[in-house]
Amino acid sequence: MIQQFDDRNKDIKVWINGDLLNRNEAKISVFDSVVQGGDSVWEGIRVYDGRIFCLDKHLKRLMESAKSMDFKDIPSVDEIKNAIFSTLKANNMIDETHIRLTLTRGEKITSGMNPQLNQFGCTLIVLAEWKSSIYDGKDLKLVTSNIRRNSPLCLDSKIHHNNLINNILAKIEANHAGVDDALMLDIDGFVSETNATNIFMIKDGIVYTPFPKACLPGITRQTVIDICQSNNIPIIEKDISVTEMYNADEVFSTGTMGELARVEEIDKRKIENKGDVLSNLQNLFRKLTEKDGEKIPF
Ligand SMILES: Cc1ncc(COP(=O)(O)O)c(C=O)c1O
Numbered sequence: 001m002i003q004q005f006d007d008r009n010k011d012i013k014v015w016i017n018g019d020l021l022n023r024n025e026a027k028i029s030v031f032d033s034v035v036q037g038g039d040s041v042w043e044g045i046r047v048y049d050g051r052i053f054c055l056d057k058h059l060k061r062l063m064e065s066a067k068s069m070d071f072k073d074i075p076s077v078d079e080i081k082n083a084i085f086s087t088l089k090a091n092n093m094i095d096e097t098h099i100r101l102t103l104t105r106g107e108k109i110t111s112g113m114n115p116q117l118n119q120f121g122c123t124l125i126v127l128a129e130w131k132s133s134i135y136d137g138k139d140l141k142l143v144t145s146n147i148r149r150n151s152p153l154c155l156d157s158k159i160h161h162n163n164l165i166n167n168i169l170a171k172i173e174a175n176h177a178g179v180d181d182a183l184m185l186d187i188d189g190f191v192s193e194t195n196a197t198n199i200f201m202i203k204d205g206i207v208y209t210p211f212p213k214a215c216l217p218g219i220t221r222q223t224v225i226d227i228c229q230s231n232n233i234p235i236i237e238k239d240i241s242v243t244e245m246y247n248a249d250e251v252f253s254t255g256t257m258g259e260l261a262r263v264e265e266i267d268k269r270k271i272e273n274k275g276d277v278l279s280n281l282q283n284l285f286r287k288l289t290e291k292d293g294e295k296i297p298f
Contacts, residue, residue, distance in 0.1 A: 001134075009130055012091050014026035014128075020086065032104055033106060033108060037113055039069070039104065040102055041162065042162055043062050043099075043100075050295060053256075055294040059081070071105050073121030085298070087099075089296075091128055093128055097129065100127040103122050105118050106120050134257045135258040138261075142183045142263055143174055143183065143266070144183045145182035145184050145185070148192075149193065149215060157213075157217075171196070183242065190239040190240060191245055192215045197253035197257075198218040200254065203247075207233060208244075212237075220285075221254050233280075242267070245266055248272075249275045250271065250274070252281075
């Protein structure tokens with residue numbers, strides 16, 4: 001399933017370092033670190049009914065990623081919040097909105113990899129678009145990718161960086177296989193996540209998800225774990241093999257873009273999809289999005 005152009009986004013304004021620019025004029029320098037090396041961190045954040053869901057958790061992860069990357073002159077949380085609110089206000093967006101928040105190491109004085117060439121501070125981009133949940137209730141088909149998800153031995157998945165080649169190569173495999181997303185394994189052969197989302201399975205009433213070793217510790221993933229814990233639904237983090245996934249009662253992916261999405265098939269093995277644990281979790285998640293989140297101040 002490919003996202004389509006939404007006409008409501010044709011005149012949106014994008015925040016770049018204090019300026020709100022029409023989408024056609026919203027450009028960054030060829031000397032910017034994200035162009036030169038994918039040297040940047042990011043967050044995907046969703047707006048529901050006048051509230052920004054899990055805003056503080058997203059900003060905490062962004063700040064931790066920027067610190068881990070040793071960025072200099074990082075804008076404060078309040079400055080970033082102000083940029084987000086200003087962008088939403090300029091576009092009159094209070095619902096059905098997805099924000100792609102990008103913080104790059106900034107511009108370099110000349111092309112090159114060395115962060116010492118960055119002498120102007122970070123570049124902050126707030127791209128807010130009208131975008132409802134991208135899977136739109138559709139069940140997903142997955143294929144297991146030949147590309148392994150980065151291990152902390154190579155590149156720690158706890159940094160939410162823009163160097164997404166690992167995931168994009170896996171997504172290309174999914175495209176060639178004619179399915180929605182790719183299931184990625186860690187270097188030990190256990191399931192890690194998909195190219196874009198975290199993954200869960202349910203068996204005999206118990207919810208399982210991989211340890212956050214080679215996957216992004218997703219905010220939706222943690223929200224699901226919290227929902228389980230506060231509703232007496234057993235939840236276990238463990239190493240999970242693809243075979244266990246094939247034979248699960250229900251499988252679903254989680255992420256800000258696509259929320260909790262049911263998986264119907266992995267490598268042509270049909271997931272039974274028996275039981276009602278997932279629909280219960282989807283309802284509980286929906287209720288949270290209706291009341292939680294930082295109110296947009298306009
Ligand atoms: C690789 C990957 N996994 C999982 C997720 C889901 O994370 P979250 O629930 O914080 O949106 C994302 C989102 O950016 C991602 O890029």
